[in-house]
Amino acid sequence: MDLFLQRVVDAITNGSTYALIAVAMVLIFKATTLINFAQGEQAMLGAFAVLQLWNWGIPMWGAVIIGMLFSGILAAGLERAFIRKFDPADHLPLVIITLGLFLVINAVAAIIWRFDPQSFPQLFPSGNAFTYNNVRLSWYSIFAFGSCVLVLFVLQTLLTRTKIGLAFRAVSSNLESSRLSGIKIGPTLQFGWALAAAAGTLGASIYAANPVLQIEPSMMLRALIFSVTAAALGGLDSLWGALIGGLTIGFVQSVVVQYIPFIPNEMSLSAAVVVLLIVLTLRPSGVLGTRAVERV
Amino acid sequence: MASKIQISNGTRTYRNSRIVMWACFVISLLLIAFAYVDVGTISIGSNNYNLSLIRLNKAIAYTIAILGLQVVIGYTGQIALGQSFFFGTGAYISAWLIADHSWPFLVTLLIVIPSCFIIGMVLGLPALRIRGLYLALLTFGLAAVFPSIVKLDKLYTYTGGAGGKLTSNYKFIAPAWLPFDEVAQALQKLPILGGFFGDGPLSNREESRLWKFILFCVIAGICFWLVYNLIHSRPGRAMRAIRDNETSAAVSGINLAITKTLSFGVASALGGVGGAIYVAEVGIASPDDFSSLVAIYLIVGLVVGGVGTLPGAVLGGLIYALVPDWASSTQSISFVPQRWLQGPTGSLILGLLLIILTLFLPGGMVTGWRKLKNRLKPTEVRAS
Numbered sequence: 001m002d003l004f005l006q007r008v009v010d011a012i013t014n015g016s017t018y019a020l021i022a023v024a025m026v027l028i029f030k031a032t033t034l035i036n037f038a039q040g041e042q043a044m045l046g047a048f049a050v051l052q053l054w055n056w057g058i059p060m061w062g063a064v065i066i067g068m069l070f071s072g073i074l075a076a077g078l079e080r081a082f083i084r085k086f087d088p089a090d091h092l093p094l095v096i097i098t099l100g101l102f103l104v105i106n107a108v109a110a111i112i113w114r115f116d117p118q119s120f121p122q123l124f125p126s127g128n129a130f131t132y133n134n135v136r137l138s139w140y141s142i143f144a145f146g147s148c149v150l151v152l153f154v155l156q157t158l159l160t161r162t163k164i165g166l167a168f169r170a171v172s173s174n175l176e177s178s179r180l181s182g183i184k185i186g187p188t189l190q191f192g193w194a195l196a197a198a199a200g201t202l203g204a205s206i207y208a209a210n211p212v213l214q215i216e217p218s219m220m221l222r223a224l225i226f227s228v229t230a231a232a233l234g235g236l237d238s239l240w241g242a243l244i245g246g247l248t249i250g251f252v253q254s255v256v257v258q259y260i261p262f263i264p265n266e267m268s269l270s271a272a273v274v275v276l277l278i279v280l281t282l283r284p285s286g287v288l289g290t291r292a293v294e295r296v
Numbered sequence: 297m298a299s300k301i302q303i304s305n306g307t308r309t310y311r312n313s314r315i316v317m318w319a320c321f322v323i324s325l326l327l328i329a330f331a332y333v334d335v336g337t338i339s340i341g342s343n344n345y346n347l348s349l350i351r352l353n354k355a356i357a358y359t360i361a362i363l364g365l366q367v368v369i370g371y372t373g374q375i376a377l378g379q380s381f382f383f384g385t386g387a388y389i390s391a392w393l394i395a396d397h398s399w400p401f402l403v404t405l406l407i408v409i410p411s412c413f414i415i416g417m418v419l420g421l422p423a424l425r426i427r428g429l430y431l432a433l434l435t436f437g438l439a440a441v442f443p444s445i446v447k448l449d450k451l452y453t454y455t456g457g458a459g460g461k462l463t464s465n466y467k468f469i470a471p472a473w474l475p476f477d478e479v480a481q482a483l484q485k486l487p488i489l490g491g492f493f494g495d496g497p498l499s500n501r502e503e504s505r506l507w508k509f510i511l512f513c514v515i516a517g518i519c520f521w522l523v524y525n526l527i528h529s530r531p532g533r534a535m536r537a538i539r540d541n542e543t544s545a546a547v548s549g550i551n552l553a554i555t556k557t558l559s560f561g562v563a564s565a566l567g568g569v570g571g572a573i574y575v576a577e578v579g580i581a582s583p584d585d586f587s588s589l590v591a592i593y594l595i596v597g598l599v600v601g602g603v604g605t606l607p608g609a610v611l612g613g614l615i616y617a618l619v620p621d622w623a624s625s626t627q628s629i630s631f632v633p634q635r636w637l638q639g640p641t642g643s644l645i646l647g648l649l650l651i652i653l654t655l656f657l658p659g660g661m662v663t664g665w666r667k668l669k670n671r672l673k674p675t676e677v678r679a680s
Contacts, residue, residue, distance in 0.1 A: 035429045037436065082651060091428045094597050096654050099592050103647025107640045221588065225440045228433055234564055269444050273437035280426045280434055 001135040007255045009032050013141040014226075016148040017210070020203025021220075021227035022234065022242035023151065023195040029236045030172040031192030032083065034094050038101035039200055040220030040227065042078075045105050046071035046201025047120070047208050047215055048113050064123070064205050068198040073237020075197030076190040084186060088128075088175070098287025110217040117214035123206060144206050148246070151199055152239055159239075164191055172237070226253065226268060229276040244287055249275065328352075329509050330483055345622045349509045350577065352617070356512045357574035359613025360519050362597045363606070364566030370604035372528050372559040373539030374423055378435035379567045379594045381419075381442045384586030386412050386568025391461040391581035392454050401466060401576050402543060405515075416564020419558045424553050427542075432541045438592035443583040459581030464577055466572060470507035477503075512573050518653075524606060526562065535559050589643075596646045600653055600659025611661055619645055 023044055028036045036042075050067035055059055086093050089197065124143040128136045159165035167188045170178040173203040179185050207223060230249045234241025251267040252275055285291045323424055330631040361383045368376045389411060415603050419438065470476060483664045485606065526532045534555045537545035546552050575581045597616040601608025620642025657664045 036435055092375055093654050097431050099648045100650030105645050107644035111639050225437050270441045273441050276437050280430050281422050
């Protein structure tokens with residue numbers, strides 16, 4: 001029982017970080033119906049920027065905020081330079097562009113910061129919040145989950161209570177009509193990209209701040225698959241779906257896989273892909289997503 | 297141009313000129329093989345660039361895998377990113393048969409092709425429901441999963457785990473009837489050019505390398521011929537109809553399910569052949585050679601060469617095999633800081649190529665070349 005509880009705690013911890021990256025994907029998907037394969041790498045770059053700022057002596061959370069701003073501005077620039085000129089309905093060039101960004105960002109980060117894993121500053125108090133028998137609930141877990149929920153609340157408020165949020169929702173619901181009603185499409189989408197990158201950077205920073213993990217250029221490769229699956233599971237256009245998806249994937253990874261004897265431990269990535277396959281085949285809109293209706 | 301030579305399509309002269317062109321191509325390929333079997337470097341500045349047959353053989357392996365991508369992405373329009381999965385599957389099946397059952401390389405292809413074809417068809421089944429971006433996601437996931445499947449403990453006896461599967465027990469021995477030595481010596485006696493072909497008779501290693509190169513070229517040639525015929529036949533036209541508009545293809549009576557799974561099957565079989573060749577060249581099948589990064593690089597090859605063009609696959613294979621390698625052997629360029637040359641510069645260049653070409657030359661290099669050629673040609677001959 002203790003083991004089970006411990007695994008549930010791990011599930012929530014991992015799930016929250018996946019959810020944060022998934023939120024970033026959801027934001028971009030909402031805005032441009034595009035899955036950004038470079039999202040994980042953008043987040044990784046942001047986390048490295050945070051580390052660099054921290055090494056320069058900027059206080060930790062200040063570094064995180066500047067890092068989020070930095071990656072937001074960078075993402076807005078990327079959107080303007082590479083994404084906007086393509087037709088959103090034609091998927092192949094967009095997928096190719098994001099794959100190219102994936103390679104470039106990964107290489108640049110590796111050139112600047114090298115491949116060696118580095119330890120990331122502790123964002124949250126270390127140690128355990130409380131222990132019950134052998135179940136340890138660390139502060140990290142609590143704060144990771146808490147910041148995930150907080151980010152979702154902030155985003156929710158931003159999208160429903162502000163003018164630019166309204167514009168964003170209008171664009172994501174119908175691009176043509178919102179252009180006709182005078183919304184500036186470009187800047188709105190740019191805003192979505194910036195928001196997504198900032199959320200991703202926070203996610204990657206929290207992910208790297210996990211006491212058992214270190215930061216390295218390839219750290220998001222695995223996390224990307226988990227996050228994508230989380231986003232698809234929750235519904236690619238639903239913010240809260242990302243949290244549900246993230247927690248489910250965390251649960252599959254840390255609990256389900258451990259209890260099924262014929263699935264070896266290392267198969268958590270495969271399990272995630274199988275979940276992705278099932279979701280996409282049976283319910284492409286995910287748990288909370290809106291169903292796409294195709295017009296012929 | 298002072299004297300225009302007009303050759304119109306379909307005449308005997310046209311056909312003969314094509315035959316002559318292909319013969320020139322084959323001869324130049326053979327000359328390259330003989331020239332680079334021994335020394336394989338060109339030096340620019342203070343850097344040496346490897347151009348040995350080892351690189352070219354790898355390029356052939358990638359070319360065939362990219363050819364598969366041409367079928368599924370270029371001609372059928374399904375965004376399937378997971379070619380490294382089939383590349384790896386073919387590689388491991390071939391490695392297992394060679395290492396544990398001491399099959400000869402060519403015979404393993406008889407198993408690799410059908411099994412990859414079937415695996416590809418089965419994994420392509422979800423593509424009947426999943427489209428566009430979702431398919432891209434799923435296939436990317438597939439590519440990411442492959443190394444962890446291979447590393448499974450249960451499969452250790454077949455795959456060799458993280459250490460990889462050695463296939464060095466199989467040696468490529470050139471058949472005795474091939475006059476390699478004679479040709480090499482004849483080439484060395486050529487005036488002026490003879491110096492390029494080394495001296496003395498070929499050693500055993502050189503002969504086997506040469507034999508491998510020629511064998512792989514022949515396999516690649518067969519693959520290209522088959523794919524060329526496929527896309528110019530009825531199923532190929534059906535594939536292109538699906539790419540251009542799925543709904544209207546279905547309305548005109550094309551069976552979407554069969555055509556799509558067929559194209560997935562063909563693509564995977566080609567990926568498998570590529571993987572088998574890769575293992576035959578490298579001598580070991582190791583999990584990290586088939587990671588999701590490889591899947592992306594294969595996409596780079598596809599895009600840089602040109603999506604939906606067959607010669608693009610060759611160009612893409614060469615670029616994938618040579619660019620990262622040359623980037624890492626570039627030790628010094630003036631004005632470029634050392635730091636930028638030591639990291640994953642190849643990956644950076646490939647990524648930049650991908651972005652720049654998609655932005656400015658969406659058809660890839662082959663399309664760019666065709667445009668240029670058409671512009672230079674007199675108008676009468678333009679219909680090709």
